[in-house]
Amino acid sequence: MSRPVLLAGQWRPARETGTFHAEDPSTGSPLSDAYPTSHWDDCDAALTASADAAIELRNLPVERIGRFLNSYAARIEESAAAIVDLAHQETALPKTPRLATIEMGRTINQLRQAATAALDGSWSLPTIDTKLNIRSRHGPIGPVVVIGPNNFPLAFNGVAGGDFAAAIAAGNSVIAKAHPSHPGTTRLMAELALPAVREAELPSATVQLIYHMSREDGLRMVGDARVGAAGFTGSRLAGLALKKAADAAGKPIYLEMSSLNPVVALPGALATRGDKIADEFADSCLAATGQFCTKPGLLLIIADDQSDGFLAKLRQRFTDRPSGTLLSTAVARSLGASLKTLAGAGAEVLAGGSPVSGTACRYTNTLLRTSGDGFLADPETLQTEAFGNATLVVVARDLDQARVLLEKLDGQLTGSVYSDTQGSDDQAYATLAPILRRRVGRLLNDKMPTGVAVSPAMNHGGPYPATGHSGFTSVGIPASMRRFSQLECYDNVRPNRLPIVLQDRNPNGQVQRLIDGSWSAADVAPRA
């Protein structure tokens, strides 16, 4: 018997086309629980129930959404130990500090931030023009399909992570698709979501869960007429297929796909703090066995007297540090394929480059190197993402070549520049930073990109193909909520028919509204 799916408020047997098992990446062996791959009928049932829930949700006070998110956060917190245990089993990510402290804390905090933002209401940019009596806001867009990735079993989980929290806080129902590498972790959280939904008196289909479906049914879902929008975090291949299906149906989809997250270390910075930068770079590349969306997959340095020495330092660190366990056999296989592709395009292996013997999903920490000329000979292939504990250093001949090279880069989530604090790199910064700026969502100075704080100014987004739309972020509340909204205007609509946030009275005394061109938390003055 495979595990039931969560449809329309009930855990019910899937109409399954097959079953699958997660694996324990530390042994490469399948875990015992069987999970269903759903037939389209399950997807169809989820869509209908979600569309009905979306209509009901529009008429409920926002306090219920806040109550749900806070209750869900509290329930996850209470059950944290069991969730962390299973997540560790399914992903091999370390329990401490990674799963238990960092990721669990982030997950709970994110749900609570979303609750606060939903209750506050300012996220929806309420805008009121009193003379014309036109009022608008960002309102819920309808059912949101959330497809989570393999690398954050908690904080980006389809049924509990950032996209989920943003979609719910914006007033939408969610159909979550589990990542097949951690179905159990997803199940444990969904089991807590349902009583939280009931406690908050939300429609029972506000949160639904399907574990897996065929690729074809996934594409069909994101373009279905009942869907409002979709959120996806994962590989470029899967993301682009989903984008095509959603685009063809005119459905917004927010994708967070691959990124190399280039780091540029300028000569003055390497001369004055090369050891520190080598440490930071190795930490950033190897943390979580390199399985962050923001792992620096490309380091750009400019050839000079010290560059060989710096490479030696890096090599030492990559060789000395233990190599972690990867998330799955599939990730290890994909990493091996990427390394082969990169080597085939001329990248030289300075460290690592091979699987670790044994049954665990492991690869040696891998440091690759190519020259600027080598990179420019095949920039497309040399931008192949190697998801895992591997990175490529490109040694440009000079500043001018570094400039040309950055101009070849695809859109990225992040780009970092390390420069001398005494000014010797300022000219180079002025040359390179503007090129990077246009290609990245987040530009960093003197800092590695792997930390992605859940903070209002964060942008976990960037130009295509890092994401599907450079105007949006998947991390950072309230901005991430607006992805799952549509702009709703009310023209001359009678006062009692307006959404509460657009009525004359400021509903909570704190929502910021653009009234006649000025932001304020005031009530609309009564008309004369």
Added chain:
Amino acid sequence: MSRPVLLAGQWRPARETGTFHAEDPSTGSPLSDAYPTSHWDDCDAALTASADAAIELRNLPVERIGRFLNSYAARIEESAAAIVDLAHQETALPKTPRLATIEMGRTINQLRQAATAALDGSWSLPTIDTKLNIRSRHGPIGPVVVIGPNNFPLAFNGVAGGDFAAAIAAGNSVIAKAHPSHPGTTRLMAELALPAVREAELPSATVQLIYHMSREDGLRMVGDARVGAAGFTGSRLAGLALKKAADAAGKPIYLEMSSLNPVVALPGALATRGDKIADEFADSCLAATGQFCTKPGLLLIIADDQSDGFLAKLRQRFTDRPSGTLLSTAVARSLGASLKTLAGAGAEVLAGGSPVSGTACRYTNTLLRTSGDGFLADPETLQTEAFGNATLVVVARDLDQARVLLEKLDGQLTGSVYSDTQGSDDQAYATLAPILRRRVGRLLNDKMPTGVAVSPAMNHGGPYPATGHSGFTSVGIPASMRRFSQLECYDNVRPNRLPIVLQDRNPNGQVQRLIDGSWSAADVAPRA
């Protein structure tokens, strides 16, 4: 000799693949000026120059953008009479009040509002988290291709209208494509744009103009790597082709396509003010010979004792009013084809339905009718847009059928509901309005949709296929500016390297910024 194009700050002969002439719609005869259809080489040159201009623009003070927009508005105002004369010749739209007062006023006002918003800076939602030193804003996205429609030669003109103003105010360079039905009007305005660009000391390629290009080159442009985004207003057929090309390249495109703008007139409203509603509906349908994006193309009423009487009133008005001149032979032809399609799907002609004899581009005011059953038999065909002075009345059997019918509607720009002010329609409103709400960008009460004020709360947008993305509006500043932006985050970036709007000091004392979760116009407090 055809007219030159505006490329990289110079009026230069087009590399042309052919020429075309606008026509005088009141006679159906071609006007004398020849305009070029450009070869890809012109598009390519425009893209390269625009990309260079976009880079320069990023480093210029926003005051120059404000100066350009204000100077351009003043120049258009000075030359208004000549522009209106030519626009009248090319479009047959009445000079007064339409072109000279309403549309010219709107165009100038829109450019000035854009200048004010650019100088203010709040449109970019600057967000600063002081503890983490992460800062973000919406910044310019790069060259914007603006493709204007036939029906607003001034206010939606590619080189002077709403998309143009929004794109420039957000800090972008623009490549405008003229609509081939009014190239002269477009030329006159572009001739004023160039000296305004020079006066404001903007890069000379900030504004460029190409009159026409092959369909294939148009598709190629919106997906070109040098482009940031595109704006299009026009037909669904052209819009969907552009969307497909832009989507495939991962380039944002904002489309304002066809819309039926359904109006629902409930029984209580018809009983108490049927004459007034008949007047308003006929005015709204026939203004500008029905050539508004927001013309009501579908009126839904519910059969009762009075519905035949109301239809008779409408018929009288459609018959009595003079029929105006359409924008072009192409528009007249397309209107004829749409009426044929609608009649073929069972719509009965109550008034009009045929071309007016003579050479002018004219059709008799056309009122069509179908039953709810008739509509439901072929809802797709009966949603064919008839762009021009024609509309379809659907008489539903009862409220329940009206509900079913609204559920069949595609995404729309607007939806209006007229209801009794004494409450007799409240139940019906509660049933129908939520269905309409999900399908429209702007919901109106007791008001026809044709007025689209340039006001912050306006939403000239809506769910697909009315537009390409329901989160955005093409009218209404500042919201329309954010279409042409990307989210830019600065993480630990040194203070002197930050955009001015993200530096600690509030640059003008008035830009609203979200600092540590609170909106304010304050400076960032110095760190301890």
